[in-house]
Amino acid sequence: MQALEARHLVKRFFGVTVVNDVSFIVRPGEVVGYLGPNGSGKTTTGRMLTGLVDTSAGQVHFDGRNIADDLVAFRRRLGYVPEEPHLYGFQSGREYLELVARLRELPRTTFEPKIDAFIELFGLADAAHQSIASYSKGMKQKVLIIAALLHDPDVLIFDEPDSGLDVTAALVLRHLVRALAARGKAILYSSHVLDVVEKLCDRVIVLHQGRIVADDSVSNLRQLMTSGSLEEVFRQLVLRTDPEQTARDIVAVMAGHA
Amino acid sequence: MRERLLVRHFLQRFLDHDLISPQADRRHLLTVTGAMVIVTTLFLSVFISVKYQFDIFMPPGLTALFALDDRFFWFSLSTLVMALIAVAEWDALALDARDTAVLGALPIPGTAIVRAKFIAVALFVVGFDVALILAPTVLRVAALPVMLPVTPAGVLILAAAHAACGLAAGAFGFIAVLGVRETLRALVGLAGFRKISAGLQALLVVFLATSLLLLPVSYGAVARRWMTSGRVTPFAVPPLWFVGLHETLAGRAIDGIPRAVPPPRYAAAEHQATALYRSLWPLFHRLAVVAAVALVLAVVVTAIACAWNSRRLPAPPSGERGGPGRLGRAFVWSASHLVARDSATQAGFFFTLQCLARSATHRITIATSLALGLALVMVNTGGIDGPRASALSTVPIHGLAVQTWVLAAVLTAFRHAVRVPAEVGANWTFHLAWPGDERPYLAGVKRAGLLTLVVPTLALLFAWHTIAMMPRVALEHVACGAAVAVLMMEVFFVRYQKLPFASGYVRTDDLKSLVPLYVVAVLLLSLTLAAFERAALASLTGSVVFFGALLAAIVGVHAVDVRRRRRRLPIDLDEPLGGTIRALELVR
Numbered sequence: 001m002q003a004l005e006a007r008h009l010v011k012r013f014f015g016v017t018v019v020n021d022v023s024f025i026v027r028p029g030e031v032v033g034y035l036g037p038n039g040s041g042k043t044t045t046g047r048m049l050t051g052l053v054d055t056s057a058g059q060v061h062f063d064g065r066n067i068a069d070d071l072v073a074f075r076r077r078l079g080y081v082p083e084e085p086h087l088y089g090f091q092s093g094r095e096y097l098e099l100v101a102r103l104r105e106l107p108r109t110t111f112e113p114k115i116d117a118f119i120e121l122f123g124l125a126d127a128a129h130q131s132i133a134s135y136s137k138g139m140k141q142k143v144l145i146i147a148a149l150l151h152d153p154d155v156l157i158f159d160e161p162d163s164g165l166d167v168t169a170a171l172v173l174r175h176l177v178r179a180l181a182a183r184g185k186a187i188l189y190s191s192h193v194l195d196v197v198e199k200l201c202d203r204v205i206v207l208h209q210g211r212i213v214a215d216d217s218v219s220n221l222r223q224l225m226t227s228g229s230l231e232e233v234f235r236q237l238v239l240r241t242d243p244e245q246t247a248r249d250i251v252a253v254m255a256g257h258a
Numbered sequence: 259m260r261e262r263l264l265v266r267h268f269l270q271r272f273l274d275h276d277l278i279s280p281q282a283d284r285r286h287l288l289t290v291t292g293a294m295v296i297v298t299t300l301f302l303s304v305f306i307s308v309k310y311q312f313d314i315f316m317p318p319g320l321t322a323l324f325a326l327d328d329r330f331f332w333f334s335l336s337t338l339v340m341a342l343i344a345v346a347e348w349d350a351l352a353l354d355a356r357d358t359a360v361l362g363a364l365p366i367p368g369t370a371i372v373r374a375k376f377i378a379v380a381l382f383v384v385g386f387d388v389a390l391i392l393a394p395t396v397l398r399v400a401a402l403p404v405m406l407p408v409t410p411a412g413v414l415i416l417a418a419a420h421a422a423c424g425l426a427a428g429a430f431g432f433i434a435v436l437g438v439r440e441t442l443r444a445l446v447g448l449a450g451f452r453k454i455s456a457g458l459q460a461l462l463v464v465f466l467a468t469s470l471l472l473l474p475v476s477y478g479a480v481a482r483r484w485m486t487s488g489r490v491t492p493f494a495v496p497p498l499w500f501v502g503l504h505e506t507l508a509g510r511a512i513d514g515i516p517r518a519v520p521p522p523r524y525a526a527a528e529h530q531a532t533a534l535y536r537s538l539w540p541l542f543h544r545l546a547v548v549a550a551v552a553l554v555l556a557v558v559v560t561a562i563a564c565a566w567n568s569r570r571l572p573a574p575p576s577g578e579r580g581g582p583g584r585l586g587r588a589f590v591w592s593a594s595h596l597v598a599r600d601s602a603t604q605a606g607f608f609f610t611l612q613c614l615a616r617s618a619t620h621r622i623t624i625a626t627s628l629a630l631g632l633a634l635v636m637v638n639t640g641g642i643d644g645p646r647a648s649a650l651s652t653v654p655i656h657g658l659a660v661q662t663w664v665l666a667a668v669l670t671a672f673r674h675a676v677r678v679p680a681e682v683g684a685n686w687t688f689h690l691a692w693p694g695d696e697r698p699y700l701a702g703v704k705r706a707g708l709l710t711l712v713v714p715t716l717a718l719l720f721a722w723h724t725i726a727m728m729p730r731v732a733l734e735h736v737a738c739g740a741a742v743a744v745l746m747m748e749v750f751f752v753r754y755q756k757l758p759f760a761s762g763y764v765r766t767d768d769l770k771s772l773v774p775l776y777v778v779a780v781l782l783l784s785l786t787l788a789a790f791e792r793a794a795l796a797s798l799t800g801s802v803v804f805f806g807a808l809l810a811a812i813v814g815v816h817a818v819d820v821r822r823r824r825r826r827l828p829i830d831l832d833e834p835l836g837g838t839i840r841a842l843e844l845v846r
Contacts, residue, residue: 050690051689052686052689052690072692072693072694073694075690075691075692078690080690082686084683086681086683086684086686087681087684087687088612088680088681088684088687089681090612090613090616090617090680091612091616094581095608095612096687098608099605099608099609099687100687100691101601102601102602102604102605102608103601103602103605103687103688103691103692103693103699104601104691104693105600105601105602105693106601107601108594108601108604111601128581129581129582147687147691
């Protein structure tokens with residue numbers, strides 16, 4: 001089974017545990033939402049799942065095998081959209097995509113038409129030959145999404161892929177994720193936009209202070225927490241402060257009434 | 259208060275620099291740079307004063323003449339080093355799009371930002387310039403023979419004149435570069451300047467670094483070589499302007515010393531030196547005027563150009579680059595079909611070309627090595643006077659060895675450049691898409707290096723060789739160079755387990771001991787190779803054996819590398835931990 005499985009993942013940085021005993025499975029055709037406040041360990045989990053960061057304990061399995069046994073083979077079947085759009089600023093968007101395609105050993109006859117089509121579909125045609133340094137965040141994000149899709153991967157990890165995207169591109173992305181899942185791809189989707197996760201994901205994992213505090217379908221979580229929306233669920237599971245009160249405090253500080 | 263903060267912000271920009279010190283600690287960088295400048299000039303001051311301390315009876319005429327050499331050296335050093343600093347800082351010299359992004363949103367008048375930038379640049383120039391002239395000014399008294407009766411006032415005048423002229427020379431070097439940059443930007447506009455900026459910067463690095471490297475061999479006998487030979491007009495050499503200014507200000511302090519009867523061994527030389535020195539007085543005065551006018555002109559033109567360019571904060575780059583033209587597409591097609599046929603080789607090939615051409619750090623590394631190569635060629639140009647050689651056996655060995663030195667300089671720089679990541683933050687691209695076999699990617703990198711660096715270098719060397727050798731001989735020698743370059747490239751990448759341009763980079767800790775050893779090894783090997791080449795290419799059999807041996811060496815080294823890589827050792831993709839991190843036990 002081509003499922004991505006995290007088994008008791010732990011990550012410590014200089015003695016501080018940022019991910020603690022995290023286990024879950026993402027099955028083919030499934031979109032799993034990965035939620036949590038800033039600093040809860042979402043990005044670190046994503047990086048451990050891709051093998052970009054070593055685990056302090058635990059293992060990642062794909063297709064029943066530990067990815068550490070053959071990381072290159074796993075990455076051939078992986079697409080990853082990172083949170084931070086770090087790209088080579090001196091390259092054009094097209095050159096970056098060509099580099100990725102060539103590193104992935106795709107034949108020129110395959111990747112050239114694919115890149116052309118992707119660039120057109122993502123609305124980057126006018127900027128394809130401009131240097132990435134002049135791209136907006138959304139444009140960089142589109143380049144990252146294309147790079148993750150070029151080799152038709154079996155498993156996709158999206159780490160806040162909608163950040164910086166315009167409304168149209170965000171809508172396209174939402175439909176794209178569903179279409180990819182329908183084609184049997186296993187997808188982990190990390191985002192802060194609860195509405196999107198609620199509409200898009202079959203299952204939601206909520207992370208708090210490095211630990212999983214919930215792992216279930218959105219409907220089950222709603223029933224369990226007797227809440228009307230995912231936002232309410234998230235509020236009950238994770239938030240330790242009242243957001244409305246915090247907002248009022250911020251306004252007070254801004255106006256000098258603190 | 260606000261202006262002071264802005265000035266401090268701009269001064270920090272000179273240290274937090276993309277090219278010089280990305281992500282470096284500012285205090286550390288400042289300490290190391292300051293110490294390096296002061297220690298180097300201190301050493302040179304002591305070194306230069308040795309000849310006066312070992313010749314304590316040197317009379318005034320000879321002392322004045324020798325002092326001309328010293329002043330020329332110091333003022334050239336100030337001019338070139340300050341000009342190189344300006345080239346290194348380049349984009350930080352003027353307000354740029356990053357300043358617009360950071361400061362544009364704040365309620366600060368544009369004039370305040372521009373004024374703060376001007377002040378920061380001025381402070382930076384003065385700070386560096388003072389550090390450069392400090393040691394030779396303080397030790398000016400040591401560069402005088404002990405028995406020369408210079409009065410304390412005379413010593414003070416000499417030191418003050420050295421300080422003033424050294425500062426002026428350094429400022430001129432810096433302002434000249436800034437002026438060229440800003441005037442060009444004013445003439446062609448911001449968008450046009452962005453297109454030519456990188457090329458201009460690289461060209462200036464080659465020119466200035468070559469001049470700096472040639473300084474040690476060109477500063478002796480200044481009066482005879484530069485001022486009276488008639489071969490080079492002294493007005494074309496800026497440091498000589500400041501020598502003239504110095505002599506106008508303080509020349510009398512030595513020349514005006516009453517002449518006693520010199521020791522017999524000095525008598526004739528002293529008489530000639532005094533006559534020569536005094537014959538140059540009118541030239542000194544004219545050079546002094548040129549120095550003053552040139553400095554004022556440079557300041558005025560630069561200030562006007564800077565003010566014009568700073569009328570509004572610069573907009574971020576609009577990304578006007580179009581797709582590759584017909585020539586570019588033809589190159590990509592040819593390279594993809596002839597040089598790098600499979601995808602991973604193409605990745606290495608094209609990414610290397612992009613890094614070398616577009617990444618400032620890599621471009622400057624290569625430009626510096628070209629400057630070194632150019633300096634080596636120029637130093638050796640003196641040995642090729644006379645009729646063109648019709649056989650290699652008549653060419654001096656050092657004349658043959660220079661080709662290997664230039665190739666070694668260029669390829670060593672290339673070997674260093676591949677160690678430096680193109681952008682550390684983007685290394686993850688390679689980590690994720692890495693195909694698992696480094697051989698094709700490395701082959702692409704090596705081919706790009708040979709095509710873009712070795713082929714043009716050999717073409718230039720061939721043109722230079724034809725001045726000294728018959729074309730057939732030059733061709734034989736260049737063919738030898740091509741084989742040596744391929745061999746060097748193979749040797750440099752044997753056991754290379756990092757990913758060119760995409761692995762983490764930590765500076766080699768024992769560079770200070772390795773570099774001299776490496777230089778000595780290159781010198782010895784190149785001279786030995788030149789001797790073999792000269793002997794072997796005298797006959798057909800010798801030529802066949804020589805080229806056969808080189809070919810066998812290339813194939814042998816390549817085979818060793820291929821065999822080693824069959825074992826599929828893991829490639830080093832991650833950033834290795836530096837000595838400091840290990841020492842502080844900041845390890846997971």
